[in-house]
Amino acid sequence: MERPAEASVAATPTLRVGPQRFRELGLMLQAFRRDPLAIASLVVIAVFVFGAIFAPVLTPYPRQGLGDPNILEKFRPPSLAHPLGTDNLGRDVLARILFGGRTSLSIGFLVVLIAVAIGAPLGAIAGYYGGWVDDVVMRVTDVFLAFPSLLLAMAIAGALGASFVHAMIAIALTWWPWYTRLVRAQTVSLRERYFIEAARSIGVRSPTIIVRHVLPNVFTPVLVQATMDLGSAILTGAAISFIGLGVRPPTAEWGTMISTGRIYFIERPWLAGSAGAAIFLVTLAFNLLGDAVRDAVDPRTRRAAE
Amino acid sequence: MRWLGYVVRRLLMAVLVLVSVSIVTFVIARVIPSDPAAAWVGPHPTPAQIAKAREELALDRPLYEQYLRYVTALLRGDFGTSVKSHQPISRDLRNYLPATMELVLAAMLVAVVVGVPLGVLSGARKGSLFDHLTRLASVAGVSVPTFWLALLLQLLFFAKLRLLPLGSRISNELALYNPIRQITGMYTLDSILTGNWAGLRDTLVHLILPALTLATYPIGLAIRMTRSTMLEVLSERYILAARAAGISERAILFVLALKNAIIPTITVLGLSFVYSLTGAMLVEVIFSWPGLGTYLTDAVLNIDFPVIVTVTLVVTVFYVVVNLILDLVQAALDPRVTLR
Numbered sequence: 107m108e109r110p111a112e113a114s115v116a117a118t119p120t121l122r123v124g125p126q127r128f129r130e131l132g133l134m135l136q137a138f139r140r141d142p143l144a145i146a147s148l149v150v151i152a153v154f155v156f157g158a159i160f161a162p163v164l165t166p167y168p169r170q171g172l173g174d175p176n177i178l179e180k181f182r183p184p185s186l187a188h189p190l191g192t193d194n195l196g197r198d199v200l201a202r203i204l205f206g207g208r209t210s211l212s213i214g215f216l217v218v219l220i221a222v223a224i225g226a227p228l229g230a231i232a233g234y235y236g237g238w239v240d241d242v243v244m245r246v247t248d249v250f251l252a253f254p255s256l257l258l259a260m261a262i263a264g265a266l267g268a269s270f271v272h273a274m275i276a277i278a279l280t281w282w283p284w285y286t287r288l289v290r291a292q293t294v295s296l297r298e299r300y301f302i303e304a305a306r307s308i309g310v311r312s313p314t315i316i317v318r319h320v321l322p323n324v325f326t327p328v329l330v331q332a333t334m335d336l337g338s339a340i341l342t343g344a345a346i347s348f349i350g351l352g353v354r355p356p357t358a359e360w361g362t363m364i365s366t367g368r369i370y371f372i373e374r375p376w377l378a379g380s381a382g383a384a385i386f387l388v389t390l391a392f393n394l395l396g397d398a399v400r401d402a403v404d405p406r407t408r409r410a411a412e
Numbered sequence: 413m414r415w416l417g418y419v420v421r422r423l424l425m426a427v428l429v430l431v432s433v434s435i436v437t438f439v440i441a442r443v444i445p446s447d448p449a450a451a452w453v454g455p456h457p458t459p460a461q462i463a464k465a466r467e468e469l470a471l472d473r474p475l476y477e478q479y480l481r482y483v484t485a486l487l488r489g490d491f492g493t494s495v496k497s498h499q500p501i502s503r504d505l506r507n508y509l510p511a512t513m514e515l516v517l518a519a520m521l522v523a524v525v526v527g528v529p530l531g532v533l534s535g536a537r538k539g540s541l542f543d544h545l546t547r548l549a550s551v552a553g554v555s556v557p558t559f560w561l562a563l564l565l566q567l568l569f570f571a572k573l574r575l576l577p578l579g580s581r582i583s584n585e586l587a588l589y590n591p592i593r594q595i596t597g598m599y600t601l602d603s604i605l606t607g608n609w610a611g612l613r614d615t616l617v618h619l620i621l622p623a624l625t626l627a628t629y630p631i632g633l634a635i636r637m638t639r640s641t642m643l644e645v646l647s648e649r650y651i652l653a654a655r656a657a658g659i660s661e662r663a664i665l666f667v668l669a670l671k672n673a674i675i676p677t678i679t680v681l682g683l684s685f686v687y688s689l690t691g692a693m694l695v696e697v698i699f700s701w702p703g704l705g706t707y708l709t710d711a712v713l714n715i716d717f718p719v720i721v722t723v724t725l726v727v728t729v730f731y732v733v734v735n736l737i738l739d740l741v742q743a744a745l746d747p748r749v750t751l752r
Contacts, residue, residue, distance in 0.1 A: 143548075245428070245432075248429055249429055249432040249433060249436060250436075252432075252728060252731060252735075253433065253436070253724070253728050253731070254686065254687065254689065254690040254727055254728065254731055255690075256690045256693070257693070257723070257728065258436075258724065258728075260708070260712065260720065260724065261437070261440050261720055261721055261724040262440060262444070264715075264717060264720045264721075265440045265441070265451070265717070266444065337555060341555070341557060344557060345557070345559065345694055348559050348694065349693075349694070349709050349712055350709070350712055361557075364557070364559060364560055364563075368563055368698065371566070371567065372566070372571045375563075375567055378563055379560075379563075381560075382557055382559075382561075382563070382564075383560075385557045385560065386552075386555060386556050386560065389555040389556075389557070390551065390552055390555040393551050393554065393555050394551055397551065
């Protein structure tokens, strides 16, 4: 009795909700085009992502970017051959920055991705079912939110041992509760809407409703939050590596580059200087972009902008 | 009466969170590592050390019993022994915690003194060039890696201008000839209390750069928060009435409007106080500031696991307690909070 009903009807409400969702994204893009800071941020991010992806082609020293030392040329100040100088092992700093972007940017993206993957479904479940499920999930988020994220990440990375993957897991573990809260709040209001009630009344099972009707409808707020979080995720990743709990040498990573370069900073500022500038620029761009995306989505500020 | 109920509820919740926090640190310390005893005694342990740690941690007992022992030890103030210093961690904490507190409090002071006026002016001149620049600066403040900014400040003020010291809390000469007698462990306070003016001057000179670096994040927050609440408050009628009555613009902004706009800013700054505790970890390393951060990063380098877990726990307890206080203060100031 239940099965056929689910198969035949479940798709319809999604169709009805779909255009609404795209309309919102469309409005976002419109508001976006008028914001020069947002466009500048997008350009900065695009340049860094492009540089990270095509690092091996863009630099004449791909081996050094991967970590091969070149001792004879150590600590060369910036020149035509090495626009950002060379580091303590003689490696081209620009090559290290490009390759470091691969690590630092992927830590940021993956952390947010993992956090969304854990947090969003939990939030939808808590908000949809309510009752004791809701209570348990929310108390667990309370506990994780009680920890300062950098510290908890440090302790977890300390327990697991220093590595790229562990640093990522550690940061993501401190990040997911924010998405759980966000999605839960959205779900609580969604579940009273007619299309969910309709699906429920014709016997669509709850897991199906969550996957096909709830989660697609929280897409926009999650996207906004994720954009705003990318900057801090990259910054936290760099901080963890700076402390020595993240990426290990010879892999290039911006936080590790600062930690190496700081010893020589007063005489040779180009090493830590350029790595820090890279972190700063990317984080700034993501934060400005996040603000712009939020303003574009928020109907109050959008009206103010129009 | 409702307020009392709220206070009790909020207290119970804080206790619940603290218990759960202790479970999480217990899991990190004793369950995640493949060999907790080895992790507890540090790298290159001898078999005898491991055997002793097994016994101390009661690793052969069931988990719940291990946990109970862990919590009772914590309540007695016994956090274990540092692998590196071979000292009880509680004693190390007494040395390092005041240094961090002094730094964080100084940073918060800078954040209020710099951030709030900028936020007020930025809100009052919405859309002006000043407003745009301040907003950009506030986003930059929350985006800059503090450990990098610290290096830049050192380069400028120490190496180029030769105005300020590179790091540490006091100069060697002072420690030698005019030592600050320790009362609270916060040197600025101690030197005032003991009338050691040379000490006060030296301490302040050393405090400027680290405090400024640490303040960038809360300054950014203070600007954003003050600006947005000012925008709301300035559109209210009593401001219009004040303008009509011919009260000076400065008095309107900094007295009448700010009085109402400051409450959310204080809440945000309270939260960023605890955030700054973690931020201090990174800043301290660069400025060789002998606080919790230096202690923690040294512990990380030496794989001093008991210290890592303890510092995490201690700072988290601060976090929970400050949150609790903020909620209670807010409830006292704004009765609507208790309705939630």
